[in-house]
Amino acid sequence: MLSPHEFATLMLVRQAPEQIDMNRAELDALLERQLAMLEHCAAGARRAYLTEKGETFLDALHPSDTPRRSRKTAGNGGGESTETPSVQDGRTKEIVAPGRAG
Incomplete structure (x- = not known):
């Protein structure tokens, strides 16, 4: 199991490897677990870069190539829908919540 700091370092290796301090103990833990490797x-x-094992670990929690869907929550701009439009018969159709006019 990874500590919160090790997990954050793993995400940083994926998103911004040039910003990692190479002397971090968390990076050593990732190297030992073969989640990251060093390129000279x-x-x-x-x-630092992720190994296949590191990519698989992060993808299991949140795939990087899958777009995130917005959820409608209270106070997100006056109740405007932020849902992804659906596509039907090749035409985009806005999703409208029941009881609301589009």
């Missing part, structure tokens, strides 16, 4: 770049620089 020019001039002795190192860059």
